[in-house]
Amino acid sequence: MKKKKKKRLTKFDTYARLFFILVLCVLSVFLGKVFWNAMNPAPTEDADLRPAAVKAGYFHSLVKIKDVSADRLERYNAYYRAGYGLSMEEAVEFVNWDVDILCPKGPDERVLELSQDKFFVGKNLSRYLALYDGNSQNVRAVVEKVNACRDKTAYEDIEPTDLSKGIMVLVNKYHYLDSSYIPDDLVNAASQYCQYSSAKLSRPAYEAFVKMATDAKAAGYTIKINSGYRSYSKQRGMYNNYVAGHGKAEADTFSARPGFSEHQTGLAIDLSSPGVGYWSFGDSAAGRWVHANAHKYGFILRYLEDKTDITGYIYECMHFRYVGVDAATFIHENGIAYEDYYEKYVK
Ligand SMILES: [Zn+2]
Numbered sequence: 001m002k003k004k005k006k007k008r009l010t011k012f013d014t015y016a017r018l019f020f021i022l023v024l025c026v027l028s029v030f031l032g033k034v035f036w037n038a039m040n041p042a043p044t045e046d047a048d049l050r051p052a053a054v055k056a057g058y059f060h061s062l063v064k065i066k067d068v069s070a071d072r073l074e075r076y077n078a079y080y081r082a083g084y085g086l087s088m089e090e091a092v093e094f095v096n097w098d099v100d101i102l103c104p105k106g107p108d109e110r111v112l113e114l115s116q117d118k119f120f121v122g123k124n125l126s127r128y129l130a131l132y133d134g135n136s137q138n139v140r141a142v143v144e145k146v147n148a149c150r151d152k153t154a155y156e157d158i159e160p161t162d163l164s165k166g167i168m169v170l171v172n173k174y175h176y177l178d179s180s181y182i183p184d185d186l187v188n189a190a191s192q193y194c195q196y197s198s199a200k201l202s203r204p205a206y207e208a209f210v211k212m213a214t215d216a217k218a219a220g221y222t223i224k225i226n227s228g229y230r231s232y233s234k235q236r237g238m239y240n241n242y243v244a245g246h247g248k249a250e251a252d253t254f255s256a257r258p259g260f261s262e263h264q265t266g267l268a269i270d271l272s273s274p275g276v277g278y279w280s281f282g283d284s285a286a287g288r289w290v291h292a293n294a295h296k297y298g299f300i301l302r303y304l305e306d307k308t309d310i311t312g313y314i315y316e317c318m319h320f321r322y323v324g325v326d327a328a329t330f331i332h333e334n335g336i337a338y339e340d341y342y343e344k345y346v347k
Contacts, residue, residue, distance in 0.1 A: 097122035117143040148339035149174040176259040183266040200229040202266030205322035212297040221286035226272040230263035282317025295332035
């Protein structure tokens, strides 16, 4: 009896030891890998960088820095060693912004002030400096203006809209859509949502609109689509009519030229409410509800009352743009024009 018990215990003991050894093996492999990774961080530089950097003698510092580019190595080195008291990280950052060219005597106060703006974008530094008078009260206005391309000439300094941005696409007086561009996800709005016989929107914008209209209804308000997607030729017809009636300069303040309209993306809506005039929507009860809540559904009021110099359009209390809930909430809470957001976070 005693012997039998001992034999059983020994068998259990063997399994327990085997299990313990197995756990030890797994643990050592895991810890070994963690240790190895910690000792050998993945290099962030591109392949061409290593020989040149080793030659320059500062590879070890550079490999840990983001955004190091091989063709600026000599400039990093020169700025770092110029005696301005910069860390290697700062030297890399400043050279990437061309501060060494713009401020050859070292980074000055203006650079530091501008770079503290929440929407500062390094590659725009030379354009900020061209407008900045050194009065730090004006930093926000300078950054905002450049981010919106308002230091350029509308309808002349233009580039094609980057369609790869999807619902975040930017269309304004500096970014245009091809005349043949038609969104591939247009849907017909249900007739109950249309102020006129029909309207089309890009699918995500339409689905968000339906949610918003449903909640508005529950809160006691009816909102409808006055105008959604507009084709290039439709926009051309509208714009030409406005020019005929108001002259080109005035028409440009409230109507986009063909190819430069957000309505061609299918992501913009002019909203209306029964019995409310087109330009009075913002002052109506339904409009006030939408102004307070649109961001929760992913819409922003695109042409703000206090940003007419930035957007290039007069205040449009009825024109909303779908950008998704996260971006819309951020933009709403920060009270910025879409251009600022796009330049900083999307481009
Ligand atoms: Zn509109």
